[in-house]
Amino acid sequence: MVQGPKGTYDVLPPDQPLREAVITAARRIFQAAGYGRICTPTFEDTSLFERGVGLSSDIVRKEMYTFTDKGGRSLTLKPEGTAPVARAYIQHGMHKLPQPVKLWYYERMFRFERPQAGRFREHYQLGAEAIGSDDPALDVELIMMFASLYEALGVPEVELRLSSMGDGNCRPAYARKLSSFLASVLPGLCRDCQERVSINPLRVFDCKHESCLALLKGAPLLVDNLCHECQLHFDSVRRLLDLFQTGYRIDGTLVRGFDYYTRTTFEFECARLGAQKGIGGGGRYDGLVAEIGGPATPAAGFGTGLERIVLALKSADVAPEAAVIDVFIIGLGSQAREMAVKQLSRLRRLDIAVDIDYAGRKAKGQMKQADRLGSRFAVIIGENEIAAGRATVRDMGSGKQHAVLFAELPAWLLERIEARNCQ
RNA sequence: GUGGACGUAGCUCAGCUGGUAGAGCUCCGGACUGUGGAUCCGGCGGUCGUGGGUUCAAAUCCCAUCGUCCACCCCA
Numbered sequence: 001m002v003q004g005p006k007g008t009y010d011v012l013p014p015d016q017p018l019r020e021a022v023i024t025a026a027r028r029i030f031q032a033a034g035y036g037r038i039c040t041p042t043f044e045d046t047s048l049f050e051r052g053v054g055l056s057s058d059i060v061r062k063e064m065y066t067f068t069d070k071g072g073r074s075l076t077l078k079p080e081g082t083a084p085v086a087r088a089y090i091q092h093g094m095h096k097l098p099q100p101v102k103l104w105y106y107e108r109m110f111r112f113e114r115p116q117a118g119r120f121r122e123h124y125q126l127g128a129e130a131i132g133s134d135d136p137a138l139d140v141e142l143i144m145m146f147a148s149l150y151e152a153l154g155v156p157e158v159e160l161r162l163s164s165m166g167d168g169n170c171r172p173a174y175a176r177k178l179s180s181f182l183a184s185v186l187p188g189l190c191r192d193c194q195e196r197v198s199i200n201p202l203r204v205f206d207c208k209h210e211s212c213l214a215l216l217k218g219a220p221l222l223v224d225n226l227c228h229e230c231q232l233h234f235d236s237v238r239r240l241l242d243l244f245q246t247g248y249r250i251d252g253t254l255v256r257g258f259d260y261y262t263r264t265t266f267e268f269e270c271a272r273l274g275a276q277k278g279i280g281g282g283g284r285y286d287g288l289v290a291e292i293g294g295p296a297t298p299a300a301g302f303g304t305g306l307e308r309i310v311l312a313l314k315s316a317d318v319a320p321e322a323a324v325i326d327v328f329i330i331g332l333g334s335q336a337r338e339m340a341v342k343q344l345s346r347l348r349r350l351d352i353a354v355d356i357d358y359a360g361r362k363a364k365g366q367m368k369q370a371d372r373l374g375s376r377f378a379v380i381i382g383e384n385e386i387a388a389g390r391a392t393v394r395d396m397g398s399g400k401q402h403a404v405l406f407a408e409l410p411a412w413l414l415e416r417i418e419a420r421n422c423q
Numbered sequence: 424g425u426g427g428a429c430g431u432a433g434c435u436c437a438g439c440u441g442g443u444a445g446a447g448c449u450c451c452g453g454a455c456u457g458u459g460g461a462u463c464c465g466g467c468g469g470u471c472g473u474g475g476g477u478u479c480a481a482a483u484c485c486c487a488u489c490g491u492c493c494a495c496c497c498c499a
Binding site for chain 1: 424425451452455456457458459460472489490491492493494495496497498499
């Protein structure tokens, strides 16, 4: 049979409550911080990512879902969320709005990678971007927003790593310093690292080989080689972060994957997650807007993976209650069934969650279905009820039954359902 | 792209060194002719991922392919 494409997955009804809890909490936190939601297209002009994310990044080099449409355009399913938001900012003249412009999103991302735990070819990211300010307090606002999201949800064992990538002023000088150091130890590095040296030297810090780690102990770090302005900015971020009770670790070996990052970078990890333990990351990207054709505009942002949050929550047994139904209507006999269907629609109009049997079950089977669905009441309508003009309403919790006039049924149920909802 | 493990009923799995498939759960029904959550009984349900090969005979052995999982690269 035909299966879903490799690296994709279906979200079935039982999976929804947890995901919705994450999305709802994120929406609440973003809105409370003054971020407005933005949706950008599923695909963008390929050049947006080539220029924005950078040709040297793995994403652009080998992970993009790129295709040519019937008009001959090269388009790409978006592999990340920041470049599209920056594009929209420019396209809609948002630089004329009061700055910074604060936006959040919840979107699907696509990357052609080998799937593994916490990694998919299509995944969902929640993200926020604040464009138009270089205030270090903005970096901290973003960090704290996500820290409080993880905390509100109960994500276990979250750790924050913080670093600075410097800017166009200090990074080139540092790159030269690092390169000459790496040249001096080159023969001792693993093959992967030797390759990194030529493509993206900073990446050597990601290596897990003991021998490389030992050699790199003596390597110069970017955080120790910031220019005056970047140092002041970084110090300010740290001071502000210290105002909150959030722990963090300065990690000069933290390197983020996109070329557009400048100054502050950070990453949240969850120790429960195995190899793909990064649950979210972000930072400042003061050069991106200009890079893709807008005015010089400082900005900072963050993205976090829905699947990884969900995995972390599951590891901590966080499980919101499944959706239940208020009322299940049991119709017995063809004549009574017409009345049952009529009551069904009356109750639904009042926003009562109500369902009925469509599988031809016997009375016992329908009762069982009412129980399975978690309904609070079963409304039984048979020949006896039609004759008496009253439905038999069974409280599924206590097992007590009441005879209720059909005319009074909606009000009778509504009163009791609302009373319980308020508890 | 590289390396390793694994694909048997909707789900979780059993099936020894080849002799043409089982259990538990779920679902439907009965015991209880119109009443759930307990028990017992019965029933539905399988191209043994797919395609080749070896063999008298393949779920079982071999190859390929697809997929899943784990790790690397890298990333959410």
